[in-house]
Amino acid sequence: xxxxxxxxxxxxxxxxxxxWFAARGITLQRTGSERxxxxxxxxxxxxxxxxxxxxxxxxxxAAGRIHLGVTGTDLVQEKLALWDQLVAPVxxxxxxxxxxxxxxxxxxxxxxxxxxxxAAASAFRDKxxxxxxxxxxYHRLVREFxxxxxxxxxxxxxSQGATEGTIKNETAExxxxxxxxxxxxxxxxxxxxxxxxxxxxxxxxWRSRMAxxxxxxxxxxxxxxxxxx
Amino acid sequence: xxxxxxxxxKAASLRALFEAQGAAVVEPPILQPAETLLxxxxxxxxxxAYVTSDAMRGEQMLRPDYTLPVVQMHMAHGADPARYTxxxxxxxxxxxxxxxxNEYIQAGYEVFDRGDPAAADAEVFALIHGALDGxxxxxxxxxxxxxxxxxxxxxxxxxxxxxxxxxxxxxxRFRALLDRYAGKTPMPASRAALLxxxxxxxxxxxxxxxxxxxxxxxxxLRADAAEPALSRTQVSLLLALLDVRETMPNxxxxxxxxxxxxxxxxxxxxxxxxxxxxxxxxGVDTGNLMFEASFGRVSxxxxxxxxxxxRAATRPDLPxxxxxxxxxxxxxxxxxxxxxxxxxxxMRPGLMLELEAGQ
Numbered sequence: 001x002x003x004x005x006x007x008x009x010x011x012x013x014x015x016x017x018x019x020w021f022a023a024r025g026i027t028l029q030r031t032g033s034e035r036x037x038x039x040x041x042x043x044x045x046x047x048x049x050x051x052x053x054x055x056x057x058x059x060x061x062a063a064g065r066i067h068l069g070v071t072g073t074d075l076v077q078e079k080l081a082l083w084d085q086l087v088a089p090v091x092x093x094x095x096x097x098x099x100x101x102x103x104x105x106x107x108x109x110x111x112x113x114x115x116x117x118x119a120a121a122s123a124f125r126d127k128x129x130x131x132x133x134x135x136x137x138y139h140r141l142v143r144e145f146x147x148x149x150x151x152x153x154x155x156x157x158x159s160q161g162a163t164e165g166t167i168k169n170e171t172a173e174x175x176x177x178x179x180x181x182x183x184x185x186x187x188x189x190x191x192x193x194x195x196x197x198x199x200x201x202x203x204x205x206w207r208s209r210m211a212x213x214x215x216x217x218x219x220x221x222x223x224x225x226x227x228x229x
Numbered sequence: 230x231x232x233x234x235x236x237x238x239k240a241a242s243l244r245a246l247f248e249a250q251g252a253a254v255v256e257p258p259i260l261q262p263a264e265t266l267l268x269x270x271x272x273x274x275x276x277x278a279y280v281t282s283d284a285m286r287g288e289q290m291l292r293p294d295y296t297l298p299v300v301q302m303h304m305a306h307g308a309d310p311a312r313y314t315x316x317x318x319x320x321x322x323x324x325x326x327x328x329x330x331n332e333y334i335q336a337g338y339e340v341f342d343r344g345d346p347a348a349a350d351a352e353v354f355a356l357i358h359g360a361l362d363g364x365x366x367x368x369x370x371x372x373x374x375x376x377x378x379x380x381x382x383x384x385x386x387x388x389x390x391x392x393x394x395x396x397x398x399x400x401x402r403f404r405a406l407l408d409r410y411a412g413k414t415p416m417p418a419s420r421a422a423l424l425x426x427x428x429x430x431x432x433x434x435x436x437x438x439x440x441x442x443x444x445x446x447x448x449x450l451r452a453d454a455a456e457p458a459l460s461r462t463q464v465s466l467l468l469a470l471l472d473v474r475e476t477m478p479n480x481x482x483x484x485x486x487x488x489x490x491x492x493x494x495x496x497x498x499x500x501x502x503x504x505x506x507x508x509x510x511x512g513v514d515t516g517n518l519m520f521e522a523s524f525g526r527v528s529x530x531x532x533x534x535x536x537x538x539x540r541a542a543t544r545p546d547l548p549x550x551x552x553x554x555x556x557x558x559x560x561x562x563x564x565x566x567x568x569x570x571x572x573x574x575x576m577r578p579g580l581m582l583e584l585e586a587g588q
Binding site for chain 1: 272409432
């Protein structure tokens with residue numbers, strides 16, 4: 001057997017992950033044609049590279065089909081119930097920073113806090129006959145956050161992309177999404193609620209608590225983690 | 230562990246017990262239209278219920294409880310008065326505790342009766358209490374109506390009372406609002422800045438929430454800022470009320486004492502006292518029955534009067550064995566103009582068998 005390392009299969013997240021490992025003497029690379037998701041590991045024996053969509057890495061870790069995986073804190077906490085029983089963070093990789101936040105139109109000068117959002121939602125529901133809609137793809141994290149902070153009279157609507165545009169399109173009144181610089185928000189005339197930070201996320205190397213290992217794997221894991229810390 | 234057929238047999242015997250009281254057996258469908266449930270409970274229900282959908286009927290939920298479909302059915306074409314009983318599966322998503330069942334059997338009893346509410350409350354409680362006889366359970370009662378009366382009686386603006394009333398079921402925000410209204414926590418800096426400004430909007434107006442709505446809220450914030458702070462006496466009385474946690478006779482005497490300074494709760498306290506008599510008349514040992522004013526505040530939002538629950542005395546790990554309460558307002562919301570006082574309760578035969586086996 002080998003230690004299976006799951007890494008995002010494309011884009012900046014993949015490149016930065018490769019760089020992070022390279023800086024620790026472990027070379028990860030894609031092999032074969034550009035379209036083929038195969039990979040190779042050099043610099044340590046007994047580790048194989050699995051290229052996956054970043055969104056699927058939490059599930060694969062939880063199922064124990066990979067031993068280690070790189071993905072955002074946001075995705076792990078959104079996709080895995082009781083995530084801390086299934087996976088453990090090994091290292092934060094110091095890139096892929098993104099905050100999951102709640103944002104509303106800048107024109108809402110009367111709304112700056114969750115307390116305001118709650119009051120606005122109540123009035124909105126009275127006036128329009130339906131709940132104030134918040135567009136997001138992070139349903140669990142957002143719902144949990146709003147429940148614990150006592151916000152009512154809202155409804156989550158699913159938005160898998162271009163979430164900042166939903167308000168202008170009148171399919172939502174507010175959004176909950178990840179942002180790194182806030183530029184897209186500003187460009188869409190949105191502002192972040194001052195107490196609307198749900199989660200700070202960054203690319204993190206996770207270890208599965210569910211994956212089986214034999215003695216050789218355990219030795220490889222120990223050696224690998226020693227190189228990475 | 231009891232088998233499924235043992236649990237079903239137990240549920241059937243409970244239903245038969247309720248039927249013997251004159252209840253009609255009802256069998257609401259397992260798939261419920263999601264819209265009504267979402268409208269009633271809001272987004273929270275999505276965390277608790279399984280949602281499914283098809284292209285024809287849209288979103289539907291696997292029945293998370295019976296009360297709602299029974300109320301809808303009754304309001305559409307029920308007799309008056311009416312008593313109903315049911316037994317069957319309910320489905321609850323579990324995302325935090327893997328040991329909690331996501332599908333279990335409930336047996337329940339619902340009373341729609343315009344007559345004596347104290348007697349109806351006592352009838353439901355005493356029946357369930359009797360069915361649990363011999364099991365190591367402890368009962369707790371409460372009354373959301375007292376809290377609502379106390380809020381309604383505060384010496385403050387209607388909008389502040391409405392905000393507190395809306396959050397009776399969210400203790401954290403309720404407390405935060407109370408602290409704000411009492412002047413204990415300062416106004417957020419952003420609000421102070423808004424109120425000091427002319428409230429001009431420079432950013433482009435996007436989305437469905439209109440300029441008029443924003444200006445209405447700013448006006449409401451200005452009015453609220455001019456509102457005097459809630460008196461410390463009223464706040465401490467309200468907090469003392471929330472803290473009442475005693476056996477029924479002692480609780481009632483504490484509530485009567487509080488009602489001297491909070492006359493608004495007098496009627497609600499009288500209702501608790503009347504209920505105590507009705508319970509005693511049904512043979513319930515009210516001298517040892519707990520009353521907690523805050524009981525039921527974190528549960529389902531529809532109870533607005535009497536609330537009760539039975540917990541396993543020896544098994545704090547188990548969910549509540551039986552719960553219930555009065556939900557007059559729910560019949561109003563689902564009644565399309567009609568309304569009728571209603572009270573009911575549900576039991577979990579699976580947990581009852583588990584408790585029996587543990588004895």
